[in-house]
Amino acid sequence: MATAFVKEILPPSLxxxxxxxxxxxxxxxxxxxxxxPFAQRVWITRNYxxxxxxxxxxxxxxxxxxxxxxxxxxxxxxxxxxxxxxKVVGESLDLIKYVDANFEGPSLFPNDPAKREFGEKLVSxxxxxxxxxxxxxxxxxxxxxxxxxxSLENALGKFDDGPFFLGQFxxxxxxxxxxxxxxxxxxxxxxKHDITxxxxxxxxxxxxxxxxxxxx
Ligand SMILES: N[C@@H](CCC(=O)N[C@@H](CS)C(=O)NCC(=O)O)C(=O)O
Numbered sequence: 001m002a003t004a005f006v007k008e009i010l011p012p013s014l015x016x017x018x019x020x021x022x023x024x025x026x027x028x029x030x031x032x033x034x035x036x037p038f039a040q041r042v043w044i045t046r047n048y049x050x051x052x053x054x055x056x057x058x059x060x061x062x063x064x065x066x067x068x069x070x071x072x073x074x075x076x077x078x079x080x081x082x083x084x085x086x087k088v089v090g091e092s093l094d095l096i097k098y099v100d101a102n103f104e105g106p107s108l109f110p111n112d113p114a115k116r117e118f119g120e121k122l123v124s125x126x127x128x129x130x131x132x133x134x135x136x137x138x139x140x141x142x143x144x145x146x147x148x149x150x151s152l153e154n155a156l157g158k159f160d161d162g163p164f165f166l167g168q169f170x171x172x173x174x175x176x177x178x179x180x181x182x183x184x185x186x187x188x189x190x191x192k193h194d195i196t197x198x199x200x201x202x203x204x205x206x207x208x209x210x211x212x213x214x215x216x
C-alpha cells in the first residue's frame with residue numbers, strides 16, 4: 001500500500017472533441033471513467049499497489065465518447081481497458097489479475113489454498129449478486145436485498161485474521177466494493193435503510209475499506 005498521502009490530480013475526461021493520446025509509445029494507460037464501478041476496480045488495484053506513477057489515467061467521457069477510442073484503442077468501446085506492452089486488455093475482473101501479476105506492489109491474491117478457493121467462488125458470484133441488487137430497485141429494495149447482504153455478512157465471517165473477505169485485503173474486496181458502497185448509499189438515501197444495521201462485519205468492512213481508500 002502507498003504510505004505517503006499525495007493527492008493525485010485527476011486528468012479531465014476526454015470527449016469527442018479531444019484528440020487521441022499516443023498509442024503504444026511505451027506508456028501504460030488505464031482508460032477509465034470516474035463514475036464507472038467496473039473501472040473503479042482497476043483504479044483501486046492501481047492505487048493500492050502504489051502504481052500511480054506507472055499507470056497513467058486516461059478518463060473518457062462516456063456520454064460524449066471520442067470515436068478514436070472504439071476505432072483505435074478498444075473495439076468493445078467500454079471502460080476499463082489497459083494499454084500495456086503493445087496491447088490493450090479489458091474486463092475489470094481480468095484486469096485486477098493482470099495488474100497484480102504484471103506490476104509490483106502488495107499482492108492481492110493470498111497463497112493459502114483455502115482462501116484462493118473461497119475467493120474464486122465469491123468472485124464467480126459477483127455478477128449475479130450485482131444483478132440481483134440492481135433488479136431489487138424495481139420492487140421492495142430493502143426486503144429483496146436483505147438475503148444478499150446476509151450472505152455477504154456470512155462470507156465476511158469465514159476468515160478471522162482481518163475484516164476482509166479473505167482476512168487481508170484482496171481482489172475479492174475490490175470486485176465487490178464499488179457496487180456495495182453504491183447500494184449502501186442508495187438504500188440509505190432513497191429508502192432510509194442502513195444495510196449495516198445488524199450486520200457488524202459488513203459495517204466494519206465498509207469502514208475499514210473507506211479508511212484504506214482515503215489513505216491511498
Ligand atoms: N464487463 C465489463 C463491463 C464494463 C462496462 O460495462 N463499463 C461501462 C461503464 S460503467 C461502459 O463502458 N459502458 C459503455 C457501453 O456499454 O457502451 C467489465 O467488467 O469491465
